[in-house]
Amino acid sequence: xxxxxxxxxxxxxxxxxxxxxxxxxxxxxxxxxxxxxxxxxxxxxxxxxxxxxxxxxxxxxxxxxxxxxxxxxxxxxxxxxxxxxxxxxxxxxxxxxxxxxxxxxxxxxxxxxxxxxxxxxxxxxxxxxxxxxxxxxxxxxxxxxxxxxxxxxxxxxxxxxxxxxxxxxxxxxxxxxxxxxxxxxxxxxxxxxxxxxxxxxxxxxxxxxxxxxxxxxxxxx
Numbered sequence: 001x002x003x004x005x006x007x008x009x010x011x012x013x014x015x016x017x018x019x020x021x022x023x024x025x026x027x028x029x030x031x032x033x034x035x036x037x038x039x040x041x042x043x044x045x046x047x048x049x050x051x052x053x054x055x056x057x058x059x060x061x062x063x064x065x066x067x068x069x070x071x072x073x074x075x076x077x078x079x080x081x082x083x084x085x086x087x088x089x090x091x092x093x094x095x096x097x098x099x100x101x102x103x104x105x106x107x108x109x110x111x112x113x114x115x116x117x118x119x120x121x122x123x124x125x126x127x128x129x130x131x132x133x134x135x136x137x138x139x140x141x142x143x144x145x146x147x148x149x150x151x152x153x154x155x156x157x158x159x160x161x162x163x164x165x166x167x168x169x170x171x172x173x174x175x176x177x178x179x180x181x182x183x184x185x186x187x188x189x190x191x192x193x194x195x196x197x198x199x200x201x202x203x204x205x206x207x208x209x210x211x212x213x214x215x216x217x218x219x220x221x
Contacts, residue, residue, distance in 0.1 A: 003103075003191055006035040010081060011105045017077040029066075036083040036103060037063065039197065044087055046201030047099055050208060053089050054098075061091040082107070089215070095121060097180070097214035099204045108191050110200055112207030113181035114214050115155070121218050126162060126175050128217035133171050139209045140174075148184065148206035155179025180214055182207055 009032035012025070022029060040059040048055045062085040068078060081104050088098030097114040117125060129136045139145070140153045157176040161167045165175050184203055190196065 002035055003039065003196070006032045006039075006083070006103060007105050007188055007191065010083070010103070013079060014081045014105070017079055017081070019078055022079060033063075033066075033083065036085075039103070040085045040101065042197040043085075043099075043101055043200050043204070046197065047087050047204055049201075050205050051087075051089075051099075051211075054087060057087065057091060059085070062087045064092055096218060097211045099207070099211070101200065103191060105188060108186040108188070109183055110186075110203055111181050111183045112149070112204060113153075113155075113179070113210050114218075115179045115181050117180075117218070122178065124220055125180060125214060125217045126165070128213070128220070129171060129174055130165070130169075136171075136174070136213065139213050142209060144206045145182065145209065148203045149182035151183065153177075153180065153182055153210070155181050180210070182210060 009025075009028055013022070013029075037059045040063060044054070044057060044059055044062060048057070064080075064084045064086065066079050066083060068075070068080055082102045083104075084100065084102040086092035086098060086100050088094045089096045095118065098112075100111040102109050102111075114121070114125070146152055153174075156178045157173070158178065160176075161169070161172055162175055165172065169175060186196075190199075193199070
């Protein structure tokens with residue numbers, strides 16, 4: 001696996017982010033994507049060892065397009081500066097919590113959880129936190145989770161209490177969350193380390209209780 005080639009390609013893309021350059025370098029793009037696919041295959045195999053419900057997934061089921069095509073992209077550049085994958089039950093666009101990987105020179109990262117759940121799912125997660133706060137706090141304060149993701153649970157928050165919750169609720173700051181995620185960043189040297197896949201899989205495994213908590217909430221009607 002030539003991850004150095006992938007990083008080099010993404011650096012060049014960041015410096016030449018327009019269609020004419022991509023058209024002229026299409027062969028290099030496909031080679032870089034093949035390298036990323038191999039990386040995802042290794043990580044996905046590790047995730048499938050502790051997430052049996054994902055064993056039917058292939059790397060192609062998890063990999064995002066490099067074209068910018070959603071409302072969250074603020075730049076007018078046509079291509080993302082990273083390659084990413086979302087390992088969730090049902091594939092990258094499924095509504096479940098899961099495991100995420102992005103490779104970008106100087107800004108690679110992994111994430112676990114659920115980012116921007118739709119409104120019904122968000123309401124179910126808040127309800128689960130409210131009804132099972134002891135389980136929630138044990139999960140988010142778990143020593144193994146915090147060893148791998150020292151910043152802990154984080155995400156965008158509402159300014160005011162969500163509808164239906166009291167401003168004096170002891171869990172208000174957690175109920176205000178709009179995202180339920182943990183993240184870890186990696187340097188380019190980390191990405192090029194021969195044990196990078198093993199390190200990533202170990203990190204993601206530590207986040208499994210968060211995924212289980214969120215998916216239990218999302219599955220409830």
